[in-house]
Amino acid sequence: MLVPSDRRPAQGNCLTGAIMVCYIVAGGSRLPLRRYLRAGRAGWIAGEHMAPPVRDMISGFRSMLGIISSRLVLAGPRSVALAISDVCNTKCIMCWCHSPLISPARKTTGASPGAAYMDPALFETILREARQMGTYRVVLGGHGDPTLHPQFDRMLELMDRLKIVPYVLTNGIGIDEPRLRVWATKRAHFRFSMHAGDVETWLRVHTIGTEGQFQQLCRTIRALVAAGTPHISTMHVIHKQNYRQVRRMVEHARELGVKDVLFRPVRATGLLADVVLDPEQETWLRYELAQCLKLAERYHIRTNLHEVLDHNLYIRSGVLDTRHLYRRIPCYIGWIYAEFDIEGAMTPCLDSRIVMGHAGRDRLRDMWTSPRYWTFRRHTRRMPIRGQCVPGCVCHACCMAKFNVNIYNLLRLRSFRYGEA
Numbered sequence: 288m289l290v291p292s293d294r295r296p297a298q299g300n301c302l303t304g305a306i307m308v309c310y311i312v313a314g315g316s317r318l319p320l321r322r323y324l325r326a327g328r329a330g331w332i333a334g335e336h337m338a339p340p341v342r343d344m345i346s347g348f349r350s351m352l353g354i355i356s357s358r359l360v361l362a363g364p365r366s367v368a369l370a371i372s373d374v375c376n377t378k379c380i381m382c383w384c385h386s387p388l389i390s391p392a393r394k395t396t397g398a399s400p401g402a403a404y405m406d407p408a409l410f411e412t413i414l415r416e417a418r419q420m421g422t423y424r425v426v427l428g429g430h431g432d433p434t435l436h437p438q439f440d441r442m443l444e445l446m447d448r449l450k451i452v453p454y455v456l457t458n459g460i461g462i463d464e465p466r467l468r469v470w471a472t473k474r475a476h477f478r479f480s481m482h483a484g485d486v487e488t489w490l491r492v493h494t495i496g497t498e499g500q501f502q503q504l505c506r507t508i509r510a511l512v513a514a515g516t517p518h519i520s521t522m523h524v525i526h527k528q529n530y531r532q533v534r535r536m537v538e539h540a541r542e543l544g545v546k547d548v549l550f551r552p553v554r555a556t557g558l559l560a561d562v563v564l565d566p567e568q569e570t571w572l573r574y575e576l577a578q579c580l581k582l583a584e585r586y587h588i589r590t591n592l593h594e595v596l597d598h599n600l601y602i603r604s605g606v607l608d609t610r611h612l613y614r615r616i617p618c619y620i621g622w623i624y625a626e627f628d629i630e631g632a633m634t635p636c637l638d639s640r641i642v643m644g645h646a647g648r649d650r651l652r653d654m655w656t657s658p659r660y661w662t663f664r665r666h667t668r669r670m671p672i673r674g675q676c677v678p679g680c681v682c683h684a685c686c687m688a689k690f691n692v693n694i695y696n697l698l699r700l701r702s703f704r705y706g707e708a
């Protein structure tokens with residue numbers, strides 16, 4: 288992936304790129320472009336009868352037009368993330384919420400339903416309103432494992448009916464056979480956060496895990512890959528307990544048939560700082576990751592190792608630093624994405640404390656087009672000019688930098704990785 292240059296972008300370059308992007312995102316000459324532009328003037332496109340990939344292209348196209356104009360919003364959020372569970376059934380050593388290195392009083396298993404899960408009625412309201420605005424992808428997560436939500440499988444069914452693509456971030460522990468059979472039929476993206484490619488490392492990371500759980504997890508992943516319908520990927524946060532086994536993670540992915548593997552350097556400070564690599568270990572890891580990249584390419588496994596090696600995802604010694612990035616590029620998140628916490632509070636990104644309203648009480652469309660959202664968008668666009676973070680957001684440690692870099696590069700025709708935005 289290309290890293291944005293220090294040069295301020297020329298307007299002409301941006302516009303030429305944008306026209307091409309609109310054409311490409313809309314699917315070239317095969318799609319009736321004029322029809323969508325006309326519909327854009329009339330209002331929103333929910334895409335009731337469109338196949339999800341077509342709806343995705345159209346919402347991408349309309350989001351890009353809004354980004355280019357700076358003053359219009361022609362689509363709803365392309366992706367929304369919902370925190371549906373704060374409960375987890377394990378305690379990863381590097382977890383911000385459940386690690387044994389931090390407060391043992393945090394919720395783990397057995398927290399009372401209702402207190403730690405999103406209300407299913409609220410979930411349905413958000414989903415239906417997002418769907419009306421053309422949203423394509425809904426990320427299910429939280430401070431715990433979303434699949435532990437007592438209504439999780441019903442939620443998947445509802446998303447199926449609404450033709451919304453679920454993106455599920457899960458540890459995969461405790462998925463039994465009946466559930467596996469259901470999941471195998473879903474057009475969903477299941478991302479398994481494994482952090483290991485062998486049982487010994489997995490047990491070091493999952494401090495209350497068992498060997499049986501690891502074996503069951505591997506069977507689950509293998510079966511879902513074999514089913515061919517859901518998209519399966521694995522994710523590994525790299526830290527002191529697993530950095531020496533990164534090569535094994537790639538080999539294990541190959542054994543399971545997984546074709547998409549994501550690596551993330553750990554983000555940890557304070558009580559979690561013990562899991563951060565020292566400079567010598569980081570050097571060693573870089574060498575290993577470069578070897579992993581070659582290995583993954585040989586196995587035809589897609590990874591983000593180029594990005595990790597190019598700029599280490601802006602994480603240095605466990606601390607995220609994106610201050611320099613946003614002196615060069617704007618943030619576009621206000622056109623493509625929104626978050627909802629477990630109570631339905633809508634925020635524009637993961638690192639923002641700006642509450643745009645509350646789902647269930649306020650309409651999603653009203654919040655998305657509200658003056659408060661427009662103030663936020665203005666601030667995000669002007670970050671490189673003002674040289675300041677958006678008030679209420681942690682832009683100097685932004686974990687959504689990748690999306691902004693992808694869009695920035697896309698607008699300049701340097702990369703077409705809009706799919707990840």
Ligand code: SF4
Pocket residue numbers: 375376377378379381382383384385386430431432457458480
């Ligand atoms: S699975 Fe996720 S939420 Fe649960 S302990 Fe591990 S990192 Fe934390």
Ligand code: SF4
Pocket residue numbers: 613618619620635636637638639667677680681682683684685686687688
């Ligand atoms: S933290 Fe700032 S830069 Fe990052 S996505 Fe949020 S508003 Fe944009």
